[in-house]
Amino acid sequence: MGRNGDIRGDAHRGGAPGTHGTSEDGRTHGTHADHGSHLSWARARAEAVALGGLRGAEPRETPLERSLGGVLGADVRALVGLPAFDASAMDGFAVAGPGPWRLVGRRLAGAPADGAGLRPGEAVEIATGARVPKGSESVLPYERSVVRGGVVEGRVERGRHVRWAGEETAPGETVLTRGTVIGPAALGLAASLGHATLPVARPRVAALVTGDEVATEGLPGDGRVRDAIGPLLPGVVDWAGGALVSVRHLGDDRSALREAAQGADADVVAVCGSSSRGPADHFRAVLDDLGATVVVDGVACRPGHPQLLAYTDGAVFVGLPGNPGAALVAAVTLLAPLLRAMAGAAEPRGSLPAAVLDGGVESHPVDTRLVAVRLVGGRAVPVGHDRPGSLRGAALADAYAVVPPAWDGAEVELVGLP
Numbered sequence: 001m002g003r004n005g006d007i008r009g010d011a012h013r014g015g016a017p018g019t020h021g022t023s024e025d026g027r028t029h030g031t032h033a034d035h036g037s038h039l040s041w042a043r044a045r046a047e048a049v050a051l052g053g054l055r056g057a058e059p060r061e062t063p064l065e066r067s068l069g070g071v072l073g074a075d076v077r078a079l080v081g082l083p084a085f086d087a088s089a090m091d092g093f094a095v096a097g098p099g100p101w102r103l104v105g106r107r108l109a110g111a112p113a114d115g116a117g118l119r120p121g122e123a124v125e126i127a128t129g130a131r132v133p134k135g136s137e138s139v140l141p142y143e144r145s146v147v148r149g150g151v152v153e154g155r156v157e158r159g160r161h162v163r164w165a166g167e168e169t170a171p172g173e174t175v176l177t178r179g180t181v182i183g184p185a186a187l188g189l190a191a192s193l194g195h196a197t198l199p200v201a202r203p204r205v206a207a208l209v210t211g212d213e214v215a216t217e218g219l220p221g222d223g224r225v226r227d228a229i230g231p232l233l234p235g236v237v238d239w240a241g242g243a244l245v246s247v248r249h250l251g252d253d254r255s256a257l258r259e260a261a262q263g264a265d266a267d268v269v270a271v272c273g274s275s276s277r278g279p280a281d282h283f284r285a286v287l288d289d290l291g292a293t294v295v296v297d298g299v300a301c302r303p304g305h306p307q308l309l310a311y312t313d314g315a316v317f318v319g320l321p322g323n324p325g326a327a328l329v330a331a332v333t334l335l336a337p338l339l340r341a342m343a344g345a346a347e348p349r350g351s352l353p354a355a356v357l358d359g360g361v362e363s364h365p366v367d368t369r370l371v372a373v374r375l376v377g378g379r380a381v382p383v384g385h386d387r388p389g390s391l392r393g394a395a396l397a398d399a400y401a402v403v404p405p406a407w408d409g410a411e412v413e414l415v416g417l418p
């Protein structure tokens with residue numbers, strides 16, 4: 001059950017998804033109306049976000065080493081203040097009172113407190129990170145000091161070169177808020193504040209890769225292709241804040257697809273191939289068998305128009321076209337926004353500032369084109385090789401440039417690639 005508990009169709013009908021035709025989404029391309037059963041690209045994304053918002057994933061305490069890229073499902077507080085104790089910020093001498101100071105010992109980092117404080121006129125040699133003894137208010141770095149016959153001299157600045165307990169972060173302070181995407185620095189921060197786990201809301205995704213002709217090993221040829229979608233999905237799902245829990249390969253068989261779709265133990269089932277209307281494309285029929293509510297049935301974009309988004313009480317279903325280049329476009333159009341919203345991310349992933357598009361690109365009369373580009377000096381430069389069946393362009397690209405129908409050459413929206 002989702003975080004909001006709203007897995008029912010009636011809750012869903014009350015929200016934005018599935019209400020095609022009632023209003024234009026009002027997002028980026030106002031003239032870019034839905035046509036036929038195909039929703040505009042922006043509208044389809046908005047539907048995915050709205051559905052994801054209703055099917056929020058429960059946050060689970062997750063070990064730090066498995067939290068990278070996840071979305072925080074709750075605020076994170078400091079379990080202790082930072083620094084957690086008064087520590088030297090320099091290698092040198094901790095001193096008490098005005099100098100010169102008599103050297104009375106040595107303190108290394110990690111040494112337990114010995115209880116003995118310093119009296120005025122005393123100093124201890126101290127390592128960076130070592131606990132500053134009681135009575136000492138300053139550290140004199142080696143390079144500012146002279147030691148002769150057990151006596152330290154130098155000009156001390158009162159209070160300098162000590163990291164005082166709690167000066168950076170107070171105990172209990174909120175340091176990261178719900179919806180933040182967990183990056184490497186957040187993991188380090190969490191560890192430094194004493195956390196072993198983080199509350200990560202990570203929707204679980206099962207992939208069903210269909211096609212009698214799809215092989216998982218060996219050279220393609222003689223009517224057979226290598227599965228190019230299975231290998232790209234873990235990275236896309238991870239980037240979007242989900243976890244790919246299984247990838248199953250199925251032939252073109254309706255009952256096998258139905259069983260697998262029904263039995264998948266996941267929040268989201270991504271079905272690859274089978275999204276079109278050919279004799280071997282069974283996904284629509286299976287959605288019908290499952291009594292699913294279809295939210296998106298086709299998106300007015302190139303490539304990737306035969307995309308699907310549907311849901312039952314048990315799971316959300318995303319249909320990715322079999323053509324690998326089209327599958328990636330569909331993954332950034334529907335799957336990634338859905339997962340980000342389910343994870344509760346505060347920001348959509350991959351949003352970049354709009355850019356001028358170079359390269360003589362022409363728009364499509366009714367569909368939004370997604371053009372693989374590299375970002376060079378703030379401009380978007382098409383890389384080519386971005387036909388629906390090919391991932392060659394996407395493999396070289398930083399982003400897709402979103403070229404609306406009847407585009408007038410204005411700056412284009414960019415969707416970053418994982």
Ligand SMILES: Nc1nc2c(c(=O)[nH]1)N[C@H]1C(S)=C(S)[C@@H](COP(=O)(O)OP(=O)(O)OC[C@H]3O[C@@H](n4cnc5c(N)ncnc54)[C@H](O)[C@@H]3O)O[C@H]1N2
Nearest residue numbers: 211214225226227228229273274275276281321322323326
């Ligand atoms: N009459 C129409 N036919 C098609 C249309 C259409 O509008 N009308 N749309 C075309 C477009 S666009 C696409 S995209 C495909 C989508 O087809 P499916 O999702 O049903 O996928 P398949 O037919 O199974 O495969 C299409 C293509 O991709 C290859 N493929 C499939 N899975 C993989 C994989 N995992 N890795 C690599 N390649 C894969 C498959 O061999 C086919 O060549 O429909 C068009 N047809």
Ligand code: MOO
Nearest residue numbers: 303304305326388
């Ligand atoms: O989705 Mo297709 O050509 O648009 O690959």
